[in-house]
Amino acid sequence: MAAALLRAARASRHLALPRSIASSPSHLSSSSCTASAAESPSPAPAAPAIPADVEDAVVVVAVDDDLRSHIFRLRLAKRSATEALEKWAGEGRAAPAPELRRIARDLSRARRYKHALEVAEWMKTHHESDLSENDYGVRIDLITKVFGANAAEDFFEKLPPAAKSLEAYTALLHSYARSKMIDKAERLFQRMKDADLPIDVLVYNEMMTLYISVGELDKVPILAEELKRQNVSPDLFTYNLRISASVASMDLEAFKGILDEMSKDPNSNEGWMLYRNLASIYVDASQLVSSGNSLVEAEAKISQREWITYDLLVILHAGLGNLDRVKDIWKSMQMTAQRMTSRNYVCVLSAYLMCGQLKDAAGVVDQWQRSKVPEFDVSACNRLFDALLAAGFTDTADSFRELMLQKSCILSSRASARS
Template sequence: MATRSLFHTLRCRLTNNNGAVGSNFIRNAESSRFSKPYSADAAIGGSLVDESLESEEKDDLRSRIFRLRLPKRSATTVLEKWVGEGNQITVNELRDISKELRRTRRYKHALEVTEWMVQNEESKISDADYASRIDLISKVFGIDAAERYFEGLHIDSKTTETYTSLLHAYAGSKQTERAEALFRRIIETDSLNFGAITYNEMMTLYMSVGQVEKVPAVIQVLKHKKVSPDIFTYNLWLSSCAATFNIDELKMILEEMRHDANSSEGWVRYIDLTSIYINSSRLTNAESTSPVEAEKSISQREWVTYDFLVILHTGLGNKDMIDQIWKSLRNTNQKLSSRSYICVLSSYLMLGQLREAGEVIDQWKDSKKTDFDSSACSRIVNAFRDVGLEEKASDFHLLLVQKKCSLETEVS
């Protein structure tokens, strides 16, 4: 019971932005019919500041906008000047610029670009563009502003994209009650056909706040609506079962995946290997090491193995299996997230394997791809304490001190 309680707590306390089993879904969109338009300049005080564009090596629209180093400088001013000089701007060009700005977390400038696009090219705006607006407004002005914007959209612009974008914003900020209210509206909306990604958003939220017991209810709705699950749906479903050590349902899900029309040959092979893990304390084929290593080509999005398998084998006390899975993960060409380190580190600690836990800390600190997260380690300490494992918390705290890892004041 202590193991199960611990992993429930870890689900709630250790989830970070990298890990979120989550859905990286970001939709893009807006409507000039909104009764109270949001100007991105208001986010920094409302003043427009012209940018000097002389003596630059390149002089195209993208380069001009990306030379705006500070958020207070206005992309709108650059756009107006570009047009004033007799240049043309296409909607696709603006979409590409906004997308790249978002990728580099320059949300205020990306919002200004989409504002200009809506004001000047309204007839060419797509549902995805309106969805992007919701996402950007939530990042620049907050969830309340994004919600007001969505509610102010014309009925024709309240589409699967815009609904899902708002749900994504709620899930990202862990606002469970508001997300649940919106989800009820979604499933009651018969005029729209929502895909698996909308349901994935809701399950991702439940996983991130530690309410894994609510995931099966979302699956039931998905099946009732005859929505086809995708790989990420199975990922979340499997992980929720692993977190509660529901072995029978794990087997049932794997069997369903095996007969899913969307399953590729490589994916079926992965399912076979995973079934061996679940049904046996060791692999029956000595030449196979782990599903992760066997399927190095599987994308990060499809990477369901390590999370629930590590938790599962921790509950069964299979330290050797955790060793193999962790070695396989480190041998893949995928970037390990902080959650990867947290998951295996917590498992070694749970099994009292302090030497191995220390090695994981060293690997994490030496990683050139994923920065060591001291706050996550602090949350691990507190998670152990929350479920009454004070000795393990103390051992881990001492280990972090020995490794010269600074912790947040909450664990001192």
């Protein structure tokens, strides 16, 4: 499950991916992964007239073709994109570098990494003078996916010095991090600093993600301080990683300090504000306390650190307005073999409620009421209700109470009970 968490996090954040990948949309419909109606060939020319004395004639209609459709029709990984490109070029047809880049990118999005790598390698052979720094980063990422981190490292080390750009280094760092090669990642990170590369926030985020994935939470605030000294502006992903580490280590003072930093950051916007509110509600409703053991679940096979990171990933994408990603992460959480907790339901419920998605929130309640592990917990719902009220979101709390009434569940506030 830890591996699934890292995949979900990186797919959404585009951390440490080459900039050409990071700037592209994160999703394709299934139809865009293959030759689709949107890519259908141009209308065929009119068929020639058939002589009256010719019966049962077979008319061959010419169909225009394009390189992208030609490559995507290979489908099976055992078929060679290299051979297809050689045949295409041998017929005198053009295969310019910009088009090859787009094809490799789309193949990678469709998880056809072998074909994407073959296209990238063919481009290097035939358009070496047109290669950019991003192109080397893309190849390192694809080599990792097809052959593994050691092969990516071998490719990187053989690059000429001029090609070892920030993009290439970052792609290799991503390769090490996804394989949890912490020693190699740390040495490479130091090499990047020694080479006076303009290290950006993506690199720091990648290292923080690695430390969280291996449980070295104490190294995350150290990186955060270094980032400040280097005058690198954090993004929302940086704050999410820092908050994940502080909450997972039960350092709630640090958690409050990070929220305060976010509120003062000049880059703060409405999405950041939503994230801060959701994080506060999550901690309040989950009754996380520095000295308590409410999070300790001895029978669970998954650590609280991973569950908390999953929960905060939900909150992150709610803050970013990526509700499709919220649904994807929630679905992946439900598909694990490990036992979920009431806290996970409270997290996704709060995200949908704060985003005004009452239908989705109702669906989560239905799932929870049908669940056997964990069983539906009205006290957890009451805590969420109280947390919404305490944070000043009275209308949202009222909507939640009405929703729960429809589910035959009456919520009560602790404040009302005391008065």
